[in-house]
Every structure is written in C-alpha cells, then in structure tokens.
Amino acid sequence: MAAAKVPRNFRLLEELEKGEKGQGAEACSYGLDDPEDLLMSNWNGTILGPPHSVHENRIYSVKMHCGKDYPDKPPEIWFRSQINLPGVDITTGKVDRQHLRCLAEWKREHTMETILIELRRFMASSQNKKLQQPAEGTMYDQEPTLPA
Amino acid sequence: MADNAEGSATKLSFKVKTSGDGLHSITIGEFSTVLDLKTKLSGEDYENISVDRMRLIYSGRVMKNEEPLSTYKIKNGNTIHMVKSAASNPTPANTSAAASTLAQPAVPPNMSAGTSANNPLDHLTGARYAGFANLPSADLFGPNGGMGAPPSMDEVADMLSNPQSAQLLNEAMSNPGFLDMMIENNPMLRNLPNAREILQQQLPTIRHLMSDPEAMRNMMRMRSMFEGGMPGAGGAGGAGGFPAPGATDTSGSNPASGGQQANPFAGLMGGNPFLNPFGAQPPSYARSTPGTGGAASPGAAISTPGANTTASSGGATAGSNDSNTGAGAGATGASQPQAGSPGAAQANPFAALFSAMNQAQGGAGAGAAGSPGVGAGQNPPMNPFMADPQAMQNMLQNLGLGGGAAAAPADNRPPEERYADQLRQLNDMGFTDFDSNVTALRRSGGSVQGAIEYLLSG
Numbered sequence: 101m102a103a104a105k106v107p108r109n110f111r112l113l114e115e116l117e118k119g120e121k122g123q124g125a126e127a128c129s130y131g132l133d134d135p136e137d138l139l140m141s142n143w144n145g146t147i148l149g150p151p152h153s154v155h156e157n158r159i160y161s162v163k164m165h166c167g168k169d170y171p172d173k174p175p176e177i178w179f180r181s182q183i184n185l186p187g188v189d190i191t192t193g194k195v196d197r198q199h200l201r202c203l204a205e206w207k208r209e210h211t212m213e214t215i216l217i218e219l220r221r222f223m224a225s226s227q228n229k230k231l232q233q234p235a236e237g238t239m240y241d242q243e244p245t246l247p248a
Numbered sequence: 249m250a251d252n253a254e255g256s257a258t259k260l261s262f263k264v265k266t267s268g269d270g271l272h273s274i275t276i277g278e279f280s281t282v283l284d285l286k287t288k289l290s291g292e293d294y295e296n297i298s299v300d301r302m303r304l305i306y307s308g309r310v311m312k313n314e315e316p317l318s319t320y321k322i323k324n325g326n327t328i329h330m331v332k333s334a335a336s337n338p339t340p341a342n343t344s345a346a347a348s349t350l351a352q353p354a355v356p357p358n359m360s361a362g363t364s365a366n367n368p369l370d371h372l373t374g375a376r377y378a379g380f381a382n383l384p385s386a387d388l389f390g391p392n393g394g395m396g397a398p399p400s401m402d403e404v405a406d407m408l409s410n411p412q413s414a415q416l417l418n419e420a421m422s423n424p425g426f427l428d429m430m431i432e433n434n435p436m437l438r439n440l441p442n443a444r445e446i447l448q449q450q451l452p453t454i455r456h457l458m459s460d461p462e463a464m465r466n467m468m469r470m471r472s473m474f475e476g477g478m479p480g481a482g483g484a485g486g487a488g489g490f491p492a493p494g495a496t497d498t499s500g501s502n503p504a505s506g507g508q509q510a511n512p513f514a515g516l517m518g519g520n521p522f523l524n525p526f527g528a529q530p531p532s533y534a535r536s537t538p539g540t541g542g543a544a545s546p547g548a549a550i551s552t553p554g555a556n557t558t559a560s561s562g563g564a565t566a567g568s569n570d571s572n573t574g575a576g577a578g579a580t581g582a583s584q585p586q587a588g589s590p591g592a593a594q595a596n597p598f599a600a601l602f603s604a605m606n607q608a609q610g611g612a613g614a615g616a617a618g619s620p621g622v623g624a625g626q627n628p629p630m631n632p633f634m635a636d637p638q639a640m641q642n643m644l645q646n647l648g649l650g651g652g653a654a655a656a657p658a659d660n661r662p663p664e665e666r667y668a669d670q671l672r673q674l675n676d677m678g679f680t681d682f683d684s685n686v687t688a689l690r691r692s693g694g695s696v697q698g699a700i701e702y703l704l705s706g
Contacts, residue, residue: 119307119308120306120307120323120326120327121325121326121327122263122265122326122327122328122329123327123668123672126265126329129305129306129307129308129329130307130308131306131307131308131309132307135321143308144307144308144309145308146305146308146309146310148305148331157331157333159303159305159310159331161308161309161310162308
C-alpha cells in the first residue's frame with residue numbers, strides 16, 4: 101500500500117477528534133494540553149489502571165510531546181502521576197523508549213492511543229502488576245522540560 | 249433539572265461515557281463547576297452513585313471538583329469519561345443495571361441477598377420499607393395461609409383501588425432497578441435493545457394500566473374470554489378462582505370462543521410479550537405489599553397461572569393457526585366488553601394491540617379497533633412475536649400511543665451511538681465519511697458487510 105503519507109497536523113487533528121469525542125478505547129483518554137496550540141505539540145493523557153493489578157481504580161496522568169517529526173518519530177512520554185514501573189524514570193517520570201515495544205519499534209501507524217494502551221498493558225503484565233506503588237495522587241515534582 | 253449556572257452562561261452539551269456501557273447526554277452551563285456536574289450525574293436519572301466515587305476525565309485530564317467546566321474547554325458534542333472508583337464503604341446496591349458492572353457491595357444488603365442477582369426488591373426485606381405499609385390482616389390470605397383459590401378479579405381490583413397499594417406500586421415502578429428486573433425476567437424484552445427506554449417512556453401508561461382497577465378489570469375480562477376459547481387450558485391452571493372454561497363472565501359472550509379448534513389468541517397469550525411484563529410485575533408487587541411470601545399475592549395469582557398455562561399450550565396452538573376468520577372473530581369478541589365498560593379508553597390500546605397482532609399473524613386485517621397501520625407490511629406465516637423484535641416494539645408503542653398515533657421510529661438513539669462498533673470497524677477499514685457510513689449502515693440494517701458492499705457499489 102503506497103498510500104500518501106498523512107502530514108503531521110492532519111494526523112494530530114484526527115487523533116484530537118478521536119480523543120475528544122471519546123471514540124477510542126475506554127480505558128485511555130487524551131487531548132491537547134492547550135487547545136489553542138496550533139502546533140498541537142503537547143498532549144495530556146490518562147490511563148485508567150488496569151483491573152486485577154495494583155493499579156486498579158487509579159488514574160495515571162501522562163504528558164506527551166509530539167515533536168515536529170511526529171508521526172515519523174515517536175512522541176516523548178512522561179508520567180505525571182508517580183508510578184513504579186520499569187522504564188519509568190524515578191525522578192522525572194520519563195518513559196524510556198527501550199522498555200516499550202511500540203516506542204522502540206515505532207511505526208508511522210502508531211498513535212498516542214497505541215502508546216497509552218500499550219503502557220496500560222505493560223502495567224498489567226504479570227511482572228509489573230504487583231509492584232508496590234506510591235500513594236495515589238502523588239505527582240512528580242519536576243515538570244518535564246519540553247522543547248519549545 | 250436545575251443547573252447552577254447563571255442565566256447568561258453558554259450551555260454546553262456533551263456526553264458522559266461511563267465505565268459500564270452508560271452514555272448520558274448532559275447540557276449544563278459552562279460556568280458550572282465540575283462538582284455541579286458530578287452532583288447532577290449522581291442523581292437517580294443518571295448514575296445514582298455518590299459524588300466522591302465519580303471521577304471525570306476529559307481530553308486526558310482528570311477534572312477537579314472546584315474548577316468550572318469552562319477551564320476544560322469542552323466542545324459541544326464531545327465526550328467526558330467517567331470512572332467509578334471502588335466504594336470506600338459499601339453503598340446500597342440501588343444502582344441501575346447500567347452501573348451494576350462495577351461496584352458490587354461488599355456486604356450483602358439484607359438476608360435475601362444472593363437469591364437473585366438482579367432483584368431490586370431485595371431491599372423490601374430490609375429496613376427501608378419498614379413501617380411503610382401496614383401488614384395485611386390474616387384474612388387477606390384466606391384459608392390455608394392463602395394457598396387456596398386465588399381471589400377473584402374483583403377482589404384484586406378492589407385491592408388495587410386502595411391508594412396505599414397504588415402508592416407502593418408506583419414506588420416500585422419508578423425504581424429503575426425494577427424495570428431492569430422486568431426486562432431481565434422476560435426473554436423477549438431482554439432481546440430488545442432499547443426495551444428499557446421504551447418502558448421508561450411508556451411508564452405512565454403502564455403504571456396506569458397496572459394500578460388502575462378499571463383497566464385491570466378490563467384486562468381480566470379479556471383474559472377470561474381468551475381462556476374460554478381455550479378448552480382445558482383454564483382447567484390446567486387449576487385456579488378455582490378463575491371462571492371455568494366456557495363459563496366466562498356474562499359480558500364476554502364471545503361468539504368465536506365456542507368450539508374453535510384453533511384459537512389465535514391462545515398463541516397470542518402465550519407468546520404475548522405485552523402480557524408477560526404484567527405476568528412479571530404483579531408477583532413482585534405482591535411481595536412488596538404485605539412484605540411476606542408471594543403466596544398471598546392476588547396479583548400473582550391472577551396473572552401467573554395464565555402465563556403458565558397459555559405459554560405451554562400457546563406454541564402448539566399458534567402453530568396450527570390457519571384461520572383468518574377465527575382471528576377476526578376473536579378480535580370483534582375482544583372489543584365487545586370494552587365498548588360496554590366504563591374504562592373503554594384504557595382498553596383501547598389492547599384492542600389495537602390485538603388487532604395489530606391479527607394483522608401480522610394472518611394478514612387478516614381484522615381492524616376491529618382501528619389499528620394504526622402497524623404490521624401492514626409484515627405477513628410472516630406464524631406467530632411472529634416470538635422472534636420479531638420489530639413487531640414487539642410496535643406493540644409496545646401501541647400500548648403507549650393508545651392505538652391512534654403512528655408508530656414512532658423504533659430505535660431513536662443517534663446513529664453514532666447505535667452503530668458505534670460498526671462505525672469503528674468501518675473507520676478502521678478506511679471508510680471515514682461519517683454520513684455515508686451511517687447511510688450505508690442504515691441500509692444494511694447495521695451489518696458491516698452489507699454496509700461495505702453498499703459503500704463500494706455506491
């Protein structure tokens with residue numbers, strides 16, 4: 101399929117609509133941090149903690165930054181809610197690309213929803229679902245340093 | 249439905265999607281706080297859970313109670329997700345079925361918990377209704393603690409005319425859980441996707457039918473006629489209180505009843521989803537009245553034997569039903585007592601019901617009561633009501649519309665909701681034009697396959 105490449109902004113608009121209208125998966129939600137931002141770079145996401153894990157009934161906030169190269173390059177992801185998860189920096193909450201298959205092997209077709217869903221699945225995986233977690237609602241102190 | 253916004257504030261209309269399958273459309277002023285919205289959502293009309301168990305998420309942000317909705321720049325038509333957190337302390341399981349996927353109470357609410365997963369009347373054995381109704385005196389039960397013959401229909405009607413019973417009945421009917429139970433208990437209603445909405449819309453009518461003694465009398469009169477046309481079935485009911493077969497009450501001198509080998513109404517009574525709700529309701533109503541065993545329930549006694557006996561014989565009879573004349577005659581017979589009865593207006597829906605059934609069943613077009621053009625296009629060979637939700641919807645609508653008005657569209661949910669799954673699939677396949685997708689799905693009756701064929705050919 102030699103389909104034409106969807107330009108960045110079209111793609112992000114599409115994702116924005118999907119997120120706002122709630123058409124995506126129920127357990128994840130995402131939207132623009134600043135609805136006025138024409139470049140649509142900074143996004144918020146939430147992940148509803150997967151059931152049957154320590155995360156059950158918790159809501160995790162993440163920040164996502166879609167650079168100029170999105171969707172050719174994956175966005176950068178930070179957890180805002182503190183979480184004890186391999187690949188998540190203890191002080192900043194930044195998600196290490198190598199720990200998440202969909203980031204490490206990023207494809208153009210992947211969306212932010214793909215990432216959120218995979219993160220959620222990662223949280224529910226057998227090796228992670230029982231990890232001791234910080235108290236609910238605690239946030240990382242440090243705001244992620246985003247490129248302008 | 250008061251919202252707390254100032255009059256000048258712009259109204260926001262959006263959807264709230266719950267972690268079950270619930271979807272609510274909300275309109276609220278943009279300066280209302282998130283807490284206001286939660287309070288609104290916590291009402292009985294919506295989620296019926298406490299505010300502090302609710303968490304709302306919009307566009308990837310958890311909404312904070314004290315902030316006005318305008319902070320989140322919600323656009324009209326967008327969707328907020330609601331997540332229900334676990335109850336910190338068990339709350340009464342009075343949540344509607346939509347909410348019942350989550351949050352089961354940790355402690356059984358009363359001693360009858362666990363008898364039926366979906367029985368909202370469990371609470372009646374709890375303290376909630378204590379002192380609400382006087383316990384009936386022993387003579388209400390009759391000899392042998394009420395295990396004898398059921399009371400006559402007049403007794404039932406008299407009981408219904410007692411304002412206290414009516415009040416209890418109303419109470420039960422306005423409980424959403426009760427509706428759920430009705431739907432759950434009835435396979436035909438269960439298969440109907442929007443049975444709940446229909447029932448809720450028609451609630452006043454149904455409530456009226458159930459609580460108005462006159463309407464009840466009319467129904468019984470019709471019932472006894474049907475039973476008369478069904479030799480043996482009444483006897484199988486073993487109900488001494490029932491008129492013996494053939495010896496129906498005098499008003500129902502049904503010319504069609506004598507010696508008909510194929511009484512279409514036998515099938516109708518058996519497969520009649522309309523009567524079934526009543527079959528299901530009175531028992532629970534009865535339970536709520538005396539607060540004791542169902543054996544004492546006059547309502548149950550009236551309706552259950554009928555449901556049982558006719559249901560068992562109904563299938564066979566309906567199968568052999570080939571006489572249009574019988575259908576027509578039955579319909580005219582049915583309309584007779586109504587004309588003479590004072591509550592003729594209440595009885596009309598039934599007349600329409602039955603004539604609609606006749607039409608659908610034999611194409612007879614009995615038309616005794618001016619059927620509202622329902623079933624004109626349907627000519628299925630045999631009792632279609634067992635399987636055809638469309639016909640059933642028509643009937644339910646007739647019930648509410650009094651037989652005169654045109655049938656409203658059956659499924660009035662917006663297409664994006666009704667076809668959510670299909671639309672998603674189509675989107676995934678690359679058909680992204682919403683309007684044509686919906687058109688295609690409408691044409692194909694919701695089949696993705698059919699819609700694709702239409703889209704590709706169109």
